[in-house]
Amino acid sequence: xxxxxxxxxxxxxxxxxxxxxxxxxxxxxxxxxxxxxxxxxxxxxxxxxxxxxxxxxxxxxxxxxxxxxxxxxxxxxxxxxxxxxxxxxxxxxxxxxxxxxxxxxxxxxxxxxxxxxxxxxxxxxxxxxxxxxxxxxxxxxxxxxxxxxxxxxxxxxxxxxxxxxxxxxxxxxxxxxxxxxxxxxxxxxxxxxxxxxxxxxxxxxxxxxxxxxxxxxxxxxxxxxxxxxxxxxxxxxxxxxxxxxxxxxxxxxxxxxxxxxxxxxxxxxxxxxxxxxxxxxxxxxxxxxxxxxxxxxxxxxxxxxxxxxxxxxxxxxxxxxxxxxxxxxxxxxxxxxxxxxxxxxxxxxxxxxxxxxxxxxxxxxxxxxxxxxxxxxxxxxxxxxxxxxxxxxxxxxxxxxxxxxxxxxxxxxxxxxxxxxxxxxxxxxxxxxxxxxxxxxxxxxxxxxxxxxxxxxxxxxxxxxxxxxxxxxxxxxxxxxxxxxxxxxxxxxxxxxxxxxxxxxxxxxxxxxxxxxxxxxxxxxxxxxxxxxxxxxxxxxxxxxxxxxxxxxxxxxxxxxxxxxxxxxxxxxxxxxxxxxxxxxxxxxxxxxxxxxxxxxxxxxxxxxxxxxxxxxxxxxxxxxxxxxxxxxxxxxxxxxxxxxxxxxxxxxxxxx
Ligand code: MSP
Numbered sequence: 001x002x003x004x005x006x007x008x009x010x011x012x013x014x015x016x017x018x019x020x021x022x023x024x025x026x027x028x029x030x031x032x033x034x035x036x037x038x039x040x041x042x043x044x045x046x047x048x049x050x051x052x053x054x055x056x057x058x059x060x061x062x063x064x065x066x067x068x069x070x071x072x073x074x075x076x077x078x079x080x081x082x083x084x085x086x087x088x089x090x091x092x093x094x095x096x097x098x099x100x101x102x103x104x105x106x107x108x109x110x111x112x113x114x115x116x117x118x119x120x121x122x123x124x125x126x127x128x129x130x131x132x133x134x135x136x137x138x139x140x141x142x143x144x145x146x147x148x149x150x151x152x153x154x155x156x157x158x159x160x161x162x163x164x165x166x167x168x169x170x171x172x173x174x175x176x177x178x179x180x181x182x183x184x185x186x187x188x189x190x191x192x193x194x195x196x197x198x199x200x201x202x203x204x205x206x207x208x209x210x211x212x213x214x215x216x217x218x219x220x221x222x223x224x225x226x227x228x229x230x231x232x233x234x235x236x237x238x239x240x241x242x243x244x245x246x247x248x249x250x251x252x253x254x255x256x257x258x259x260x261x262x263x264x265x266x267x268x269x270x271x272x273x274x275x276x277x278x279x280x281x282x283x284x285x286x287x288x289x290x291x292x293x294x295x296x297x298x299x300x301x302x303x304x305x306x307x308x309x310x311x312x313x314x315x316x317x318x319x320x321x322x323x324x325x326x327x328x329x330x331x332x333x334x335x336x337x338x339x340x341x342x343x344x345x346x347x348x349x350x351x352x353x354x355x356x357x358x359x360x361x362x363x364x365x366x367x368x369x370x371x372x373x374x375x376x377x378x379x380x381x382x383x384x385x386x387x388x389x390x391x392x393x394x395x396x397x398x399x400x401x402x403x404x405x406x407x408x409x410x411x412x413x414x415x416x417x418x419x420x421x422x423x424x425x426x427x428x429x430x431x432x433x434x435x436x437x438x439x440x441x442x443x444x445x446x447x448x449x450x451x452x453x454x455x456x457x458x459x460x461x462x463x464x465x466x467x468x469x470x471x472x473x474x475x476x477x478x479x480x481x482x483x484x485x486x487x488x489x490x491x492x493x494x495x496x497x498x499x500x501x502x503x504x505x506x507x508x509x510x511x512x513x514x515x516x517x518x519x520x521x522x523x524x525x526x527x528x529x530x531x532x533x534x535x536x537x538x539x540x541x542x543x544x545x546x547x548x549x550x551x552x553x554x555x556x557x558x559x560x561x562x563x564x565x566x567x568x569x570x571x572x573x574x575x576x577x578x579x580x581x582x583x584x585x586x587x588x589x590x591x592x593x594x595x596x597x598x599x600x601x602x603x604x605x606x607x608x609x610x611x612x613x614x615x616x617x618x619x620x621x622x623x624x625x626x627x628x629x630x631x632x633x634x635x636x637x638x639x640x641x642x643x644x645x646x647x648x649x650x651x652x653x654x655x656x657x
Pocket of ligand 1: 013014015016017024025026028029054235236238263264265266267268295296297298303304
């Protein structure tokens with residue numbers, strides 16, 4: 001069907017900050033969006049699924065500085081590098097149609113035009129910003145919004161901020177936003193509406209600071225050099241620039257905008273349900289149909305964060321348990337609108353109970369019996385029984401129930417309906433006891449074929465409904481069931497009889513192997529420890545020396561010495577001769593074999609450290625009274641040496657201890 005004949009569905013994830021590697025909490029939101037996008041495609045929609053990265057802002061600028069690279073190099077590495085964001089979405093089988101980076105040229109140019117439009121309209125004006133700024137959250141706050149003096153979102157310290165800045169007239173839109181939130185279904189779940197209205201709108205919406213001058217890593221305000229656009233203005237409009245708003249890169253704005261739903265985490269609901277619609281009103285653009293604020297995955301009841309050292313690496317989990325099992329677990333276990341506590345135990349438990357035991361067993365037992373009793377191909381004869389009615393009734397009602405939940409983004413409830421049927425089918429095996437019928441296939445063939453067909457068909461329909469959650473595994477399941485293309489469609493999930501009457505099954509690989517809980521937990525713990533272990537040292541370490549007793553050690557007399565003169569020793573490639581002020585009033589001479597590391601003239605005037613109570617030694621006929629201390633290490637098999645130097649303020653003769 002042509003794209004324009006289908007109903008369009010435009011869905012987005014938040015665009016992620018590439019400031020650190022993503023963890024399982026970020027993966028949760030993207031997997032949920034992917035499952036919804038796949039569901040909508042399955043149900044015949046023309047879907048556009050957008051995700052991307054939000055790459056500007058002070059946090060990224062600071063992190064790049066720490067890492068010793070440019071901000072662009074820094075974000076490129078996290079986005080496109082090994083095990084970066086693109087790799088992660090690829091691994092997790094995320095089916096996004098588009099990926100936007102806010103550093104993309106077309107986006108930057110479009111943001112400049114958008115900012116100018118709001119300025120020309122009078123909704124953006126120049127003023128002075130005095131307030132508080134939370135650096136990790138990139139959020140401005142007024143004094144009254146702080147909670148016990150801290151950032152209301154993350155609870156961390158905020159800093160004073162004062163600078164010339166542009167402001168957006170958010171206050172002008174307060175009434176319209178309140179009406180939108182209270183009197184429409186714009187924001188869900190409903191509980192989030194009260195939070196927004198009571199915490200942000202009722203206390204009075206203040207104008208929003210939308211430019212910064214204290215750093216440069218952002219979209220420049222093209223009519224006022226020195227200002228960069230506030231990162232949230234830059235970020236929110238990604239949902240429209242990625243469709244082609246005010247740029248030539250894409251041409252889908254008229255077709256897909258407004259978005260059908262933005263999935264966002266609860267802490268960024270404020271930006272999406274207040275600031276975003278207000279700016280769209282200013283731009284006179286249609287509003288998205290819905291913002292859905294999902295809950296957080298918590299660890300031990302608290303937020304996942306790198307600083308707490310408790311983030312969970314989706315790569316490790318996906319590699320150990322399989323991508324589909326992980327995707328399934330995330331949406332089966334936690335109600336989408338509320339917080340949920342992540343644990344490895346519940347992940348393994350869910351895989352073992354739902355996937356290995358219930359679904360896996362249903363498939364393997366049924367295909368095995370079809371193989372054993374009928375050589376893999378069912379005969380056409382049928383014999384129904386009252387025992388079949390309950391199962392068939394549940395299957396007939398399943399798609400409708402599932403759809404009702406999916407339309408409300410209630411993934412957990414949709415999956416619960418599917419698993420009720422799977423459990424019922426396993427019970428049906430016990431009730432019908434095909435192994436008893438199989439004792440006399442000649443006599444019971446029609447009944448036995450009916451039981452097995454009912455099981456295969458039930459599994460097929462459940463498989464169709466599980467496809468958005470576990471796409472790769474369901475393809476394999478359909479292959480084992482002998483389900484052709486037409487028996488994998490949404491329509492076919494409402495019609496009994498998608499499998500041919502004389503269907504041929506193949507007993508294939510075990511799709512969801514049972515996990516040994518203790519062994520897996522131990523492996524996860526080892527992986528966690530390995531991830532936390534300090535990185536391989538940058539240098540090749542010299543082994544530690546044997547212990548020396550304290551009294552011997554303290555006899556060594558280390559002093560600060562100043563280099564009065566330094567020259568190469570004739571006929572020696574290695575030796576430098578130092579004339580040193582050691583604070584005693586009499587010059588000290590030390591010879592040191594470091595000519596390959598320093599030019600003598602560079603050392604004159606430097607303050608070094610020497611051990612001064614060694615007996616004098618003759619070298620090339622000259623006395624050496626002591627030794628200069630230096631740090632020695634190897635880099636790529638090459639020896640490196642650095643003399644220990646101390647601050648010039650420390651006088652010659654000062655004792656080290
Ligand atoms: N860059 C902004 C979004 C801009 S959208 C125009 C941002 N990025 S983020 O990388 O910090 O977060 C992206 C999403 O991941 C947010 O929706 C956030 O709620 C979600 N999650 C981060 N940690 C999470 C959990 N532990 N659990 C569930 N979702 C979590 O915010």
